[in-house]
Amino acid sequence: MFAARSAFVCVFALALAARADDFVAPALQRFVDAVLPPGTVIEQEVAVVLSITILETGLPGEITVDVSAGDPWDLAALAAARRFEFSPALENGVPVPVRVPFTYRFRPTLRRGQFITERRERRVEEATPGYRYVGRILEKGTRTPLEGIAVVVIDPNTRVEYQATTDGAGIFRVDGLPPRRVKLEVVTGEHEPVAREVEGVPLDRAPAAPESDATLYLDPVGLSDYLTVVREKAPPKAASQVTLVEDELRKTPGTFGDPTRVVQTLPGVARSPFGIGFYAVRGSSFENTGFFIDGHPVLFLYHLLGGPGVLAPELVGSLDFYPGGYPVRYGRFSTGAVLVTTKDPPTDRWHADVEIDLLKATALFSIPFDDERGQVTVSIRRSYYELLLPLVQPDISLSYLDYQARVNYAIKPNLRWRFSALGAEDAFGQGGEVGDNGEEQDSLFILGFHRLLTGLTWDAPDNVKVETSLAWEYDRNNTERTSEDDDSITADFAGWFVGLRVDVDWRALPNLTVSGGFDGQFADLGANLRVPSLPPIGDPRPPAFDPIIITSRVEGPFTSTDPWVSADWEVIPGLRLIPGFRLALMTYGDESLRVGPDPRLSVRWAVAQGLTLTAMGSIAHESPQPFQYAEPYGDPEAPLVQGVQGSFGMEWVPEPGWLLKLEGFYNHLYNMIRPNASAGASDSGDLAQSFWSYDMQGRGYGLEVFLRKEYGGRHYGWVSYTLSRSERLRPPADWTLYEQDQTHNLNVAWSVILGRDWSVGARFSLTSGNFYYPIEDARYDADRDSYEPVYGEQSFRFDVFHRLDLRVDKRWRFDTWMLEAYLDIQNVYNADNPEAQRYSFDYRVLTAGPGLPILPTIGVRGVF
């Protein structure tokens, strides 16, 4: 048997972005030499590229040959790899399966053959005299220490080879070197080869740590993006779940780099006008889908004027989208949920990230402390619209600012504390405006929120995990309009909310996890209003804005104390039941207790290899908005909105990394609130007014198709198609189409990672046009000096919406930092896509309304 010793273990180039401080890569613990048939001569280097699934036990699972070298190399490499032993990958301290690439290399044997092998082995096993060279290997640009990299040092005189392998810090030590210059080589297959001349030093003078000039930076090639580990994902927590990670969140074209805007490309999500980033999911309204950051709901998600999200994309670790049947540990939304989980930069050293584009600048800095047990991260982002807008619209000013500050600290290995502060302030103003009446007007709109959050995560004994968090948030929204002719109009909203979460997960059995907890929320929102009243009864609206100002105070306290319980039970292998129950206990308005039971059941049944059937049934309750229940304009008796949803589908994984999902759904909403100003008799017989009625219902039903290539490898993306119908019932009328109904909704988003750190992506959207009722006639109102439109009875649809977005990214790696540049062009061929119609004053002339034009953005980013 001939044993080939020289195998280079190509391990795991871990992503800067992917590697959170809660993920530990696997490491090879026991390497096994491949055994070749007798007489096999290795004349030149032969490489067999394998993919190995490393199980939670550290043993190899499925092994496949990705790049074959033919016989006998493939069989020999496979046989050896099956006997490897690893330390398993850890996520949050829990072993998880991962799948990694592995290149087994057969190098040409030396003339001295076995003797050299014996000598090499002796060097490996015993500390040998001679000189020592200590070095370090980092990934170029990210400065990530590369573990498990084989280093070969060759004596040019004798051709003797000396080997070493880097440890977790990327450090290697080569012993037994001759007292002269030798050649050091690093060849991994996934990086540019490195070779340099080095010289060892006597052992008694050898440094414990590498000298500053003994660092080698390896430049990744081919799959130049960060992640070459295709992790086995945590199993979905519901029947319908899409999880996005990494560059899927930040580099999908047409989303401004906003993770939450990527949701609009997913199935079940109607296209929102102007890409505003709020979604009508499965026939529901915008407010029926919740956005959560680290478990707590977000009230303000985007900056003004359709600006970017308030959370810096660099701090977004993952995003889970549930179009329905979301886990019961979350609640208070009647249809879907978007769950954003934040992350921190790696804790191995300080990191900085600076990005500048046409409209804003972002800076992020993080630094570990206390021997990497803790980390502080700060991020700030500031727009500079106010420098550019005067060139186009001198009367308009717009600015925004957002910030995040985070501290994480491992009090003990199983007890982690975190604190974060995040907030945003936006201002939009128009100055020197001339109103309809010729008078000077100024208007100002300010939006702000500030949140503090603290939490503990405890990995308790017996497979119990406890997570608590407390959030406090202050929100404000100020509007002011001053005019030389009229009284000032002001609307000042302010409020604060406190959220307390306790989540307990117990892995009772290998096939059973039981969870429970409490989700409490208290909010006190109020407004001081000096706003125009409705027109006087019996009087026509005047020809120009002439407000009668009334002052009022609106207060809307709200409490919700929701216990919940759920389980994840693999009844038989392949059949998972995920039942859950949440009891929504809310008070608001008249402060009577509203009880909303939220049962949920998801079923996932792997009926065959790679084929899973899914089903879901869900009831979810949601409170009305504060202005809908807070007096004097709201109805304090407004009930909870109730969403009842069901789905049935299948998922097919034809091969690892690919997914085809088909799902039919039906979603029905009850007690929806709509504006309906009316008068009636009160209980005492007096005239009473109301502004709302909650007799509206909504429904959406259809079929979703989702084809996805998961992130990892040379390309990733998805094709999403939804065929659906969305309707509303507004008594006394019958069911009619909902304004966001889009029969066909197709999104194709794909990115390709090219060589040399280039990547390109494209996104194509094709949706049915929104429907509208045309204005067929108009009457002149002689009191108002304006025309009253008369709508036709038949609705029509706008032309099909179609748009292509492109994005190109390029990264330059320097030893200790990276420079990235990108070009993102929305609506590349400047399709018209009007979002509305525009009529003349008498409705006789119709023109195309506004739509988003071509919108290029360029940016540069420095990662340190």
Add this chain to the structure above:
Amino acid sequence: MRTALLAPCLFAAFFVGCLEELPDPAKVEGLRVLAIRADPPEAAEGQPVTVEALVAHPDPTVPLTLRWLACLKPERSSGFFSGGGNVGFSGGRGFGLDDPGSCFSIEQAGYDVTYLGDTMAVRLEVPTGVLSGESIANAYGLPASLPEPAIAILRSVSGVNLSVSLEVRSGGAKPDLVEAFKRVNVSTATPKNTNPADVLFHLARPGCPADDDETAPTEGTASPRGTCFGEAPDAPVALVPGTTYRVRPMNIPEDMQVYPVLLGSTNPSSPFGIQEKEEVYFYSMFSSHGSFGDRVFKSRATPSTTWELPSDMPERVPLWIVVRDGRGGTAWCHSTIARALPPGPDPCVGAPGETPATE
């Protein structure tokens, strides 16, 4: 407090500047009804009311055919009791799908309406019973069992609006049809509203002494022929093409009338309350040529607008100014502007309100 509704409005507003221009409502380029006046604008049951239309057409020789109807139809889109109907967001506009209707559509539906005539001015006899409890409830979509105190307030403060609908057809090379309507308020209020009177405007060339805010005249005698600047119809004001002029209203009462209105209150147990409101005049400008700085402006502060005449203005250009008091009162004036010769070295000489040009 999601910004879901605000964001698209602001976003759309941002891009409006990039859109195709629409016709100017101040420009009369075809058949238009510019105003309808009811005299008195607020009447009592059984009282006669004269209703007159201001109809404009670039070609004064085009034959016009009018038809007037009167009816009582429920209030719509007034806000307080506007109802909901199938309110939604359609193609970018909020709308109420249900047609608020007119006397013509009510007639087509087979209900009783009153034919008033086919001349420019017609007479309406306000029927009795309009202010009955049932009629008031119907008018505002209120419950039939409306409490009497509420009926009394509505009767005296808000009244009931009779609807007068007008259909105008023009002949000639490009026939056209325009429909308009006006509210005639019927109430028991005293005193009742009247139409603005003594409509008169001051014309000056900006930068000239006559254009001084401090010294420009604020009062004058309106022409009985209804011209805007007090001129005789056969002695039109002459203005220079390619020049901008300032138009200021005169005879604005120093103390505008204060009257009670019924507003929705912020007290849920007292759904509406009476509030005093000061009258405001709204001026709407119309012409076939030129452009106005402000097509509509109010009488508060220092009301005025500018009128820029084109360089290629024809020999005669019409000007209409409609004055409304925001509660149904209407008046108007009409002038024909003549094309003037270019001014001499001093543009103020010969300008309106200035030293006449010497021969």
